Amino acid sequence: MFLSLRAQAAEALEEALSALSLPTGDLGLEEPPEDVEAILASSVAFRLAGEAGRAPPAVAADLVEAIDVAGYDYLAGVETQGPYVNFHASDAYYAGTLGDAREETYGRLEPTGREVVVEHTSANPTGPVHVGRARNPIIGDSIARLLEFAGDDVDRHYYVNDAGRQMAVFTWAYETFDEDDLPEPEREKADYDLVRYYREGNRFLEEADESEVEAAESEIQSIMQGLEDGDEAVYERVERVVDTVLGGMRESLSRLPAEFDEFVKETRFIRDGSVDDLVARLKELDEAVYEEDAWQLDLPDFEKNLVFLRSDGTSLYTTRDLAHHEWKFEQYDHAVTVLGEDHKLQAQQLASALDLLGNDTGQLDSVFYSYVNLPEGKMSTRAGTGVDLDDLLDEAVERAREEVEVRMDDRIRDDDLTEGDIERIARQVGIGAVRYDIVSKQPSKAITFEWDRALNFEAQSAPYVQYVHARTCGILDEAERAGHGPETVDSGEVDPDLLDSPEERDLLEVIARFPAVVESAAGDRQPHQVATYTREFAETFNAFYRERQVLTGDEALTEARLALVASARTTIANALWLLGVEAPESM
Structure with a gap:
């Protein structure tokens, strides 16, 4: 509206x-x-x-x-x-808002006909997802939701580095070391199981004597060369490791949640000849030079050349990513990539090379983010490997559970919630708090995740906003028990003129602005705009709830206010969905 x-x-x-x-x-x-x-x-x-x-x-x-x-x-x-x-x-504006906002699809924009791919996360499959990288799937998934809500046809991709040295080392280590010589896995999960081999392999390469390292390096090089040469047996060896680790990583990411439509592997572009074709075209460019035993692009706007082919004929990650991006440009109208700030130079060089190759780089959007830090001493680390995403989410759920139980004791309403309810709320609030706290900040700003802020039910946090949705559900449940069922609330036969108090008009106005927030946040690729909106929404709804009784002795006024509450429920539920945060019906 x-x-x-x-x-x-x-x-x-x-x-x-x-x-x-x-x-x-x-x-x-x-x-x-x-x-x-x-x-x-x-x-x-x-x-x-x-x-x-x-x-x-x-x-x-x-x-x-x-x-x-x-x-x-x-x-x-x-x-x-x-x-x-x-x-x-006008009154028609407010009446239209009351009607539109009770539809489940409220806030969705008209289809654009545009096909968009959002590539995010794409962490190397060398072990569990680390907390420092958690911002990527959270921002990426929220951007994908926003673009979809704004009318685009969106695919979510994870680009898998399965052709580089790291995966060759991992494959060699998995085939070399015995499980009996490794420590117990930190969790009963595939990525935690296999990462032990990768760590042992790297330890060996750092500490073994020179002749042992030379022998290992020869095997690692043969794996890399086999991938480059299209050796099917080598592909299968590497794929076994990659897919197993990815399976565990996907389990962790699904808890956020962050789901993917396709896992696109680097080796795909080696195997289908795209990389060979790309290298041939790069060599023909005026900017191509052969220096220091490697083919490079001398890009005019950069101090450092872009290496695209080693002297032994093996390609680099960037070479394969160039082929990957050309494939994306063929398949989609627009491509969005979410990257850590340490990849900014690489992304700029990639865009410059794509431009030299004749691609329309206007099709490409890069969203850069700073990393997530944790306060010192707030979470334990295992064996010096840092804090994994699973650790953070487990602790989030546990802390949320403690908060829920304290609030139950304070209100002496232990019999209101079953054990299953407590588990559900703890998961919704705990994981929602992590996701909301991270997505609510501008991506370019470094953040330190702090529990007291993220789980504060009274401050501008996920629980604070989630509680508004739970409250709207509670009001409508109470109204239904009093005889005001969905057929009354959703009928649209209400008089918006009755909603004339400042609190009611303010709430109507903030509800009406939701589609514009979707439009702006999607256009700017900035989901934190939605988070800012939800905080304003929560404050506005709470002011209405404090000042205006919904169930009154005036039937027409009650129905108008129930329509307003129903509109608020739909709006905040959809806004939270855009952020990937669940909207609890009770808390």
Whole structure:
């Protein structure tokens, strides 16, 4: 509804500008400043003051004089406040919001017809997912949800590094060492089982005598060469290790949740000839040079050359990724890649090389993030290997469970929740707290995850927002027991004029803005905008809940307020879904 109102305001403003012989251009339509009482404001008078030869407040007054809102369903009036042109919403706008927001699909935008691939996580399959990299699947999954909600047809890809030296070392180690010589796995999970071989292999290469290392390196090199030469037996050896570790990693990622439509392997582009074709085309470029026993691209905007082929004829990760990206450009209209900030230079060089090869790099978007840190001493590490994602999620659920049990004791309502309810809420709140705390920050900013903040039921956190959804469910359940069933709440036969208090209008307005938040966050690839919206939403709903009783002696008013609560429930549930955070029905 807000998008429709904005479109009507834009049309009315453009007509007024044309009538005054002023350029349209940027209309400056935005949310009003906090001290401005309006649903939408335009700051266009600032831009036009010089051209009009008048002060911004005078230009705004001229525009208001020229604007006619009579033909627009959702505009009730327009006025100035200093330099701003302020638009007010009609009753039809509020009625439409109440109707739209009770639909389960509320906030979804019209299909764009655009096919998009979002590649995220893509951690090397050398062991369990580490906490420091947890931001990638959380941001990536949220971006994919946003783009899908905004109308794109989205595929989620994990790009698997199965052709590099690390996987050759892993395969050699798995085939070389006996399980009896390894420590017990930290968990009964495939990735924890196999990572022991990888660690033992690296220890051996660092500590063994020179002749043993030379023999090992010869075997490792033969694996890498076998992959490059298309040796099917070598592929199968490496694939056995890669797929087993990936299976364990997928289990961990699914807890977030972060699911994938396809795991695209590097070796695919070696085996189908794409890498050979790419190398041949790269060698023909004017920027291609053979220096220091390797083929390289001398990219003009970078101090360091991009190496794409070793002297022994083996390709590099970046070479295979170039072939991968050309494949993505053939399959999709747009490609989004989520990367750690340490990959920024590599991504820039890759884009430059793709451009030289004649690709439209406007199809490519890279989203960079800083890593997640943990406060010193807050979580234990095992054998100096750091903190795994599984550790973080287990502790999140346990801490959430403790919080739920404390709150049960405080309210003396132990019989309200079963053991199964407690487990469900602990999982929803605990994992939701981790995900929300991470996704709510701008990706470029480094963050330190802190339990007290993430699990604070009273502050701007996942539990604080989740509790709003649970409260809406509780209100509607109570209403149903009082005879106001879904057929009443969802009928649409309510009078929005009855919702005339500041708290009710504020809640309606924040509900109405949800589709615009989806549009903006998807366009900017910034899911933290949705998190910011959910905090504002929670504060606005809580103000309504404190000041306005929903079940009253006035039947018409009760039904209007129940429609408002139902609209709030749908809106916050969909906003939380975009963030990958569950919306509990009770807490």
